[in-house]
Amino acid sequence: KERSFMAIRKKQEPDEYQKALRKFHKKSNRHVVVFEADISEDEKRRIFSDADHLRQCGNELLGIMERNLEQLLRTKRYRALQKLYGKVADPIHALEKKEVLSDEETQKLNHLKKERAELTNSMNRMRESYQVTWDFCRTKMMELKETYHLQSIFALSRAEDIWAAIETILYSSGRKLHFKKRGDLPEIRAKQSTRGLVIDSSQSGLIVKYGKVTIPCKYKAKDLWLWDEEKAILAYLEESEIQDAHAVDQMSKGIIMDTYRPCFASLVCKKIRGRLRVYVHITVEGKAISKRRKDSTPRHYYGKGNIGCDIGTQTIAYTSNTEV
Template sequence: MTKNNNNTDTCVLTLPLRVEKWQEDCLLKRFEAARRIYNSLLNFELKKLRQLERTVEYRQIQSVISSAYRSNTKDSPECKDAFKRREKLISANGISEYGFKSDVKFFYKHFDGLIGSNVAVHCIAVQLWAAFDKYLRGSGKEIHFKRLGDISSLKGYSVKGKSGGCEIIFRGQYIEWTRKKKKLLLPLKIDPDNEYEREMLSRRVKYVRIIKKPGKNRLRWYAQLTLEGKPALKYSAETGKPIHSVGKGNVGIDIGPQTVAYASDKEVALLELADRVTNIEHQKKKLQRKLDRSRRATNPDNYKPDGTIKRGVKLTRNKSKRYLKLQSKLAYIQHRQAEIRKLQHTCLANHMLTLGDRFFVEKMNWPGLAHRAKETSISEKTGRYKRKKRFGKSLANKAPAMFISILKRKCETLGLPGVVEVDTYSLKASQYNHLSDTYEKKSLSERWNYMPISDGSDSSKTKRIQRDLYSAFLLQHTIPQPCSFDKKALRIDYPNFVTMHDAEIHRLESLPKTITSMGVRRSHS
């Protein structure tokens, strides 16, 4: 669920389309026209930006910003003033969302039989401005042109009141997309017995997005309806109760590149994130090698005798039928992984919502964990250079940041207190021991905490507690302001946590295989 500029709640419903072959051909032509409009507009706006960057005023402002970043004074008033002046200068030269919407009219008119002003102005221009805005704010390194087939969705407003009129319209049982003499009526696959779909479709439709997804043997087409209001609740047909109930209380979440540990008053668990997502790197490499061999066979003039690609000449792009089949197969296996990952994250978020309504998680710098190490070091054990790779592949496969964003969105939809991201360096949950009220730094390989047992018999006795589960338990008892632990509640709830912790460790030991970072070995008893 999101909110538009009028502060009205917005939700989406995605339904599959029944598309015939001739309709798919028409859709592909329109998507290709949209790609050409996007690239033409991008080329036009990049020229404007390069001309602006050559002006004296812009270069002076940029030098102030660069020197502030070099001297680590980017929060200074001079730097903030330079950012404001640069933003005004960029906007004054027509590099803005409004400017993009105005400029796109020079390009879509050549494809007027395929793409109208509604889609061009409110979809293509807005999409390109989002990329430009990200680039101008320093979040992106480069704005890329769209390759053939890269446009995967197009939207059009389905209500009157927007410039360009209505173009992609919801008509109850089908989607109408009419341009000039070519009318496309795309039937929707609607389940008449589905109460959730029936309630959602009774709402006002703001705009419709046509989505293209790769399938196993052919393309799959969907209509994503953006509706007014909050999403409807799903009820069980047998009991009549909500399928996803919402609990009360705090839940602590300790999330890593591959695993997630959570602790609540009802349940404690340590799980592998998206365990159904398998490693497809070997399969991808085989397909990519096949694609490379096919490219070399069909485009021999693109390569030098030593096999390297030619530079500074226009290359041919001939693709055989086998190449296109392999390309679609590669796209499908990657898309399938993404769908499984998103489904599992959504199911886990729904389960966590049954445990509580406020979630505490440490704020993580995921891009930093994905980057390779900068320093070159030698292992003391082997005397060899240590590998610089870190968690990039695990983050790509498991997508922990996606899980947090899904949980945030669901909390916002339900009007819950939501996800509270606490400062990692203030709490130091992985180092704190609430029984001794001390901090002890541990290496990444140490997966267990040894907690003292005060039973009165032997003070040297300790209890093994899994590190991630204990961190989740500590985060569950976080006081947001000031950022600290509720030490009294920790001592009261600790015995119950130990009981649930032991049951979870016993469950993990009975599994045939676990993630190494869990530190749990299979029990042979």
């Protein structure tokens, strides 16, 4: 009799340098650079079509998850567990804020943490039985993507967005899930720079490869800030290994430097005054380059005075002696 042996795939453990590099990636800052895609109308229509398929697939998954979530929240047992969790969590937060705890308070805190862990396990078991988990959301999306002919990395990014919306209802103040209407297209995002949307350099400048479509990144000639950003990204792509090694070395000295590594890209489809436009959003590692004028003088100076703060609808902006 013939025996078939399956090769066991061993996971390669990262060495010390790779661990340090991952640590640097977690500590470093991020900012987003927006370019316009310089492609033909046919290529734009294809990207719009792919984004619409991603919207339909996401809506189908959202409908399944919404039905499971409603069934879970309708049960008396889960609602009772939520109330008990709230009663236990508030005293824990109050005790953890205190700098010094007495022996009685320490015992009470440990007892409350054990009770919270038991409640968490009970709630997790109920979520698994009602299929309101990240694993179910991810595997269901992998099934649905075959119907809509989507790449795995784009489908997974959309599933992450849907699960984040569900988490706002489970753990935060979210009340309702919202479906994407026709024309409200989600962004096509790949969380890796080497899959799906490949960021590369060419003689003309920065490009993004989306399948068989090569997307040159376009911007206005007068935009010096985008020119500086593109130059910094291209400099990293030319000597990525040297830049990473230098960044790890600087981190050992307590310095987090700006490498301008392109982390990942996403395509945003918009219809402006009847014209189709596709924008390339590239998430870059490091702080944004300071804006300058044509004569290389900085556009913004540090002033003398009080610290300012502007609280907007979605963002908070502040200035201090060291940063803006």
